Amino acid sequence: MTTAILPTQHTDLISSLAFSSHGTRLATSSLDHTVRVASLSPQTGLFDAHQSEFKAHDAPVLRVVWASPEFGPILASGGTDGVVKVWAEEDAPRFGPTAGNGTGARGGGAGGAGGKKWTQKVALTDARGTIRDLEFSPAEFGLKLAAISSDSHLRVWECLDPVALADWSLICDIDLALLSSAPSSSSAQPLNSGTVPAGITPIKGFDAASPSKAGQMGTSYSSSGSVGSVENRRNGTVESEGGWALAWCKEAWWGERIAVCAGGSGIIRLFHLPDHAPWTNFLNLLPSRPSPSFSSTPPTSSLSWAPSSGRSYQLLASGARDGRARVWKVFPSQLDGDGQEEWTGEMDAELEVDSAALVVLALLGPQAASAHGYIREWTVGGLTALAQKQPLNQTAFRSVSNNTGFVGSDYITTRSVTCGSSDTPFNSTLPPGGLIFSDSDQSASKTMGANGGDSIQLVIAGTPGVGWPHDNGHIQTYLGLCGAVVSDCQNFDASTPLWFKIQSELEGVKTTLVPAYNATLDGNPYNITLPSEIVTGSYMLRFELIVFDQTSNTEGFQTEIYPFCGQIFIRGAASTNNFATIKFPEAYKDVFLSPSTVPGPGVLALPNSTSTSSSSSGTATSGHKSSKVSAGLIAGPVVGGVVVLLGIVIASWCFLRRRRTRPAIVGGGETTPMSFHRPLSGTTAFSTPPISPSSSDVDAGWQPMEVEPLKPARVHPPVLHLMEDV
Numbered sequence: 001m002t003t004a005i006l007p008t009q010h011t012d013l014i015s016s017l018a019f020s021s022h023g024t025r026l027a028t029s030s031l032d033h034t035v036r037v038a039s040l041s042p043q044t045g046l047f048d049a050h051q052s053e054f055k056a057h058d059a060p061v062l063r064v065v066w067a068s069p070e071f072g073p074i075l076a077s078g079g080t081d082g083v084v085k086v087w088a089e090e091d092a093p094r095f096g097p098t099a100g101n102g103t104g105a106r107g108g109g110a111g112g113a114g115g116k117k118w119t120q121k122v123a124l125t126d127a128r129g130t131i132r133d134l135e136f137s138p139a140e141f142g143l144k145l146a147a148i149s150s151d152s153h154l155r156v157w158e159c160l161d162p163v164a165l166a167d168w169s170l171i172c173d174i175d176l177a178l179l180s181s182a183p184s185s186s187s188a189q190p191l192n193s194g195t196v197p198a199g200i201t202p203i204k205g206f207d208a209a210s211p212s213k214a215g216q217m218g219t220s221y222s223s224s225g226s227v228g229s230v231e232n233r234r235n236g237t238v239e240s241e242g243g244w245a246l247a248w249c250k251e252a253w254w255g256e257r258i259a260v261c262a263g264g265s266g267i268i269r270l271f272h273l274p275d276h277a278p279w280t281n282f283l284n285l286l287p288s289r290p291s292p293s294f295s296s297t298p299p300t301s302s303l304s305w306a307p308s309s310g311r312s313y314q315l316l317a318s319g320a321r322d323g324r325a326r327v328w329k330v331f332p333s334q335l336d337g338d339g340q341e342e343w344t345g346e347m348d349a350e351l352e353v354d355s356a357a358l359v360v361l362a363l364l365g366p367q368a369a370s371a372h373g374y375i376r377e378w379t380v381g382g383l384t385a386l387a388q389k390q391p392l393n394q395t396a397f398r399s400v401s402n403n404t405g406f407v408g409s410d411y412i413t414t415r416s417v418t419c420g421s422s423d424t425p426f427n428s429t430l431p432p433g434g435l436i437f438s439d440s441d442q443s444a445s446k447t448m449g450a451n452g453g454d455s456i457q458l459v460i461a462g463t464p465g466v467g468w469p470h471d472n473g474h475i476q477t478y479l480g481l482c483g484a485v486v487s488d489c490q491n492f493d494a495s496t497p498l499w500f501k502i503q504s505e506l507e508g509v510k511t512t513l514v515p516a517y518n519a520t521l522d523g524n525p526y527n528i529t530l531p532s533e534i535v536t537g538s539y540m541l542r543f544e545l546i547v548f549d550q551t552s553n554t555e556g557f558q559t560e561i562y563p564f565c566g567q568i569f570i571r572g573a574a575s576t577n578n579f580a581t582i583k584f585p586e587a588y589k590d591v592f593l594s595p596s597t598v599p600g601p602g603v604l605a606l607p608n609s610t611s612t613s614s615s616s617s618g619t620a621t622s623g624h625k626s627s628k629v630s631a632g633l634i635a636g637p638v639v640g641g642v643v644v645l646l647g648i649v650i651a652s653w654c655f656l657r658r659r660r661t662r663p664a665i666v667g668g669g670e671t672t673p674m675s676f677h678r679p680l681s682g683t684t685a686f687s688t689p690p691i692s693p694s695s696s697d698v699d700a701g702w703q704p705m706e707v708e709p710l711k712p713a714r715v716h717p718p719v720l721h722l723m724e725d726v
Helices: 508-514 626-632 637-660 695-699
Strands: 016-021 025-030 033-041 051-057 059-066 074-079 086-090 116-124 129-136 144-149 154-157 168-175 201-209 215-224 245-248 259-262 268-272 280-285 301-303 314-320 325-336 343-352 376-382 383-385 421-423 431-436 447-451 453-461 474-483 499-505 524-529 537-547 560-571 664-667 670-673
Touching: 016 051, 025 074, 033 059, 033 074, 033 144, 033 695, 051 116, 059 129, 074 129, 074 144, 086 144, 116 168, 129 245, 144 245, 144 259, 259 301, 280 343, 376 447, 376 560, 453 537, 474 695, 499 508, 499 524, 508 524, 508 537
Parallel strands: 016 059, 245 301, 447 560
Antiparallel strands: 016 025, 025 033, 033 051, 059 074, 074 086, 086 116, 129 144, 144 154, 154 168, 201 215, 245 259, 259 268, 268 280, 301 314, 314 325, 325 343, 376 383, 376 453, 421 431, 453 524, 474 499, 474 537, 537 560, 664 670
């Protein structure tokens, strides 16, 4: 470990600091009303490059936080003026002021790194007390910002325009002081009448410094009644004795969940904040015994929710004013007798830190660790849509495991190997289970549209700043036909189709995927070309990563299989699919997974063909054992020449036949005439094709929906150029 002193040039106490997701930038806030941002110098290894400073508030700034890098360089700040401000780093003008909206930035050239400036985008003035803590939600839920203030209100705002950043909506406002010590729901939240509940002692906060709130005083409440008399709570002394903190759950699989504490009570409240539905306080955590130095449970002053990192439970750390840090285990939902979710929690450890009044906790693990990897987004012909870790009714990709993500080679014949499953045990050799993503009830409700011959780019996300975490393995892609209609994959059992391989790369993880890491995307892009000579229809696209030598002894030294399944409608140019096919999960039953060969048939191989590959290109592969492969290679040059000649004859016959007959869509055992002829330019989001077209439909061609191309922006919003379910 190396240490260094960073001279920040703040003129008063530093109140908070925050590293960016990649760890290359450091933001600090201070009681001198300013925020400073420094970048890591690759030459010195210190945060001494491109330093910038701007006046953030007209009062002491207590918190500064970064948004997810998916939305670009964005900061939020909050202070004793009760205002939350959102800032974006933009190109500085060559002439004139270096910062907008009446704020000044200086240092690092034009206000920041490489001619950049920090511009205020919005000021949120809903709070009636000091802003004590701030945090942006995980990117999977959009650009949302939560704040806890000394009025003991938890507020959550959502940005309605992540590009302009000027339009924000207050979507949640919970008065924690009016909640009982037991878990509750939004139906138990009374209207704010100004009446203090019985047994609650009001706690006065800082005098409001904001001109727009002159004369107002933030108020919070303590159910402990142990903080002292109201007469002694002036000029901010009480806020120094209370505790306010929040932390978002890093695992998006369980939905929008947040831990909050407020005031003089040591209760840690866990909330579920679903979109367009009432909130629920589903679990409260409280130490089983009070600290010897406090007559009641001391206020909780800091929270840190760790990423799951493969655990079957969540870890939450809390720091209290008694100088103790506590680590809690939070066990995800089980259904009770009424079919309602029931979370449980227990204190796992209690650590004596020191006698300090405030314990500040570092994150338990990476800033935003991911379950090994998932498909964040995919692009077809320049049109981009978010993929996994999205609600199934908003995506064309099926879900990803909420744990480690891989299926071990000991369970290569289980149903989980087709598209994955929700429960992939960590640090054990138990079989995967839970939700099986190949099942029809796990289908996504959208379908991506594409033309045969289009290039698809998948962005595989993993560890922030690193991307896909493993450095070896094979990459393969399969297609399986669901049917002729756009929606045929949207309620479909993905273990039923016959799959054929369209791409294969031996050791592709090492040679292609890992070197392709893109810091802007914070992921590893990988390109796949769709075949043009296939039948038009709805397909399951199965992307597969096979990783070697990454598991431990307790995991049985298994090979890791990572399957990802999306739904795509492809307009092809063939009347039949004449390829070697396999079935999942039976496909790899008798296959020995090896770093030197890839399993399965060859890429677009003809039926009953056998081929092998040991090169990094991996364009032809075999899943048979070496003895079977050798048998397929015994045929000499004479037999090979006959096969080539026969292939030319068959191809010529097929070509002449296609010129005399109209192409057809094959699906569900039927042959349906195609209702379009015209080639489409680029990639288009298709509407549902007519099942029984009239002659006019055939003559006019199938007209696709008009689609706007994706506009360049700093963010990658869910541009859902997808087909709706029908």
